[in-house]
Amino acid sequence: MEYKQIQRQRNLASCYTKTVGQTPLMKIVCPGYDTTLLLKLESFNPMGNMKFRMAISMVEAAEASGDLKPGGRIVESTSGNTGLGLATIAAERGYRFTAIVDHHAAQDKLRVMQALGAELIFVDDGETDDLSTAAREELAEKIAAADPEAFWTEQHNNPANSTGYTALAYELMEVLGSEMDALVGAVGTGGSLCGTAQVLKGALPDLFVFGSRAGRLDSLRWPRRVLFSVRYRNTSRSRNRKMRRLFPD
Template sequence: MARYDTILDTIGNTPLVRLGKLAPPGVNVFAKLESFNPLGSVKDRMARAVIEAAERAGTLAPGQTVVEATSGNTGIGLAMVCAQKGYPLVVVMAENFSIERRKLLRFLGAKVVLTPAAEKGSGMLAKAVELSQAHGWFLCRQFENPANAEVHMRTTAREILADFEGDTLHCFVTGTGTGGTLLGVGRVLRQADPRIRIVVAEPDNAPILASGIPQPRDANGAPSRSHPHFQPHLIQGWTPDFIPRLTQSARDEQLVDEIVPIAGADALRVARELATVEGILAGPSSGATVVAALHVARRSAPGTNIVCMLPDTGERYMSTPLFEHISETMNDDEVAISRSTPGYRFDRPTPPPVCAIPGLAPVPDEEPLDARAEAFVAQVIRDKPVVLFALEWCEFCWAVRKLFARLGIDYESVDLDSVAYQQGDLGVKIRAVLRKQFAQTIPQIFIGGAHIGGCTELFDAMRSGQMQQQLEGARVDYDRKIALDPYTLLPNWVHPREPA
């Protein structure tokens, strides 16, 4: 295995994989799997290139905040680059893009500002420009930044040509979001061999390129309003509601030989087939690109070599229609498999879950309680307004933590399985005190010195209003405006009790 100085050095050199089952016999359709980039998409290339071009030009100062409008993948790539290089990042994203992307961005340290879905891509771009101008932040301008196309000329296109050294590439198929991949790869392929056909796919209900209608622009060349042929579509990352300048350059340079319209339902269907037939996990834009590549393949001569871009992975689409047919619970076939053997059955009553401390022997009930543990329990309950006796790994404990976090409740967490309580088996001894004096299970919660009980007892107390009364009696501040059913915070495998 190679060794790298930073995660950024692992970007690029993604594999070409032949689609041997989906493609028609005799025609070679190769997918360039950009999910092999470190943050899972083709945008990792552009993110590094844009930031480093700005550093070289002196337009990005050390510690300056970076801002960009993105449907998600560019933002995720930028979050990686900015985290590694030490730049704060603000991402502007329309509210209709997948929840997974927002969470990934925030997990990587970025701030995410949402714009109304009705304002479309041009709305989130306008917001990013506004924030940049108001705060002096560096705006990446991915839709027009030359570094976007340049990195694909320098890397992506060269990788494809190297993979076909000694062979002939006949066709390159891609979708278009910013236009950087199309323009950069298209330039190099056209220069290397003018016979290579370049095919662009776009949503069939948003044919802004195929329409031939120019993009309305202001005096600075920026889109002044949505393209008249734009409609919302299922293929996230493709076709904003305007023609980006990079995409327009590709058209002006006559790099597009054909435009293939793709139905959103076909994009989702083929993305699922990539997973179940080829074992390739990819998103809707990848599915759509493969639809276009197969369209070309079916009318191509045997021996034709076609390369299509698969921009990202499928994991960031779990909250979208791509995964709507996937259930969190067992289907009939899975239930039948479960019932085919007698043990470990979910359709039989089981004892209520009791969290234990793995690897540590319990203290028998008949043994005297440890005086230090007794004193600790009494003191922490007396001195702290809200106390949670918990285990670090327990999902019920995490459900309580999530509730306290949502309500803004400050609490003391005594994590019995943590390193702090391993010395002298103190955690086990505290557990014995709790078991003998209060209850068998973990977690156990106390408010204002009063024993509330475990996870579900706390949730029931919130539903009845008892928890709120206890908090107010103990003068504990919390957010009274939040309307929340606490049982929604339990893990999905739990079947919570219904309210009486």
């Protein structure tokens, strides 16, 4: 969807899902640093987080390709936020939604998904401390394969995840123009950081991109390649000097 179209829809929202985006940008004072730090308050999105952007993007891509038909079923492995988005969109558009979850998911998020009509399927019994991401994905794939009306959104391997953040990049450029030196974000699937960075780097090739991630990089697939290529390109001396100035510690 074109950015202008997204903007027009948001200004006159006809339903909750159309209120996504145009989140505030807040300036943080950093005494002693020659740096301006801005926070994009993505908690202002529907369901209180940025993942709503990719949830609507994945659903609309599946509708456009015909993979998701009216009255069909969405299946996704989720630890909470993607599921909240998909549950909301499913309730609004008349789809069934099956969330494959484990006991590490936050109880409040699971309850909201259920209240929105989602079916929750647990892959574990809550006895283990390990994340069950692989088991969740395996089951999501199996369930979707067995039901001709089902579509597995497969957030870790769906290009509509990262393109869901195109508007976020344009929102930043609309306010800041070229006045951006670095973009910092959390990495789960990598979709938000890579999707935002890909658009921004088209206009600002010198932009530094930093991803912060708990644990190992093993579960990253295509986004990992993008993150690494961004890092390798940023090695000239002048860029390293600039980086030290921006991040003295």
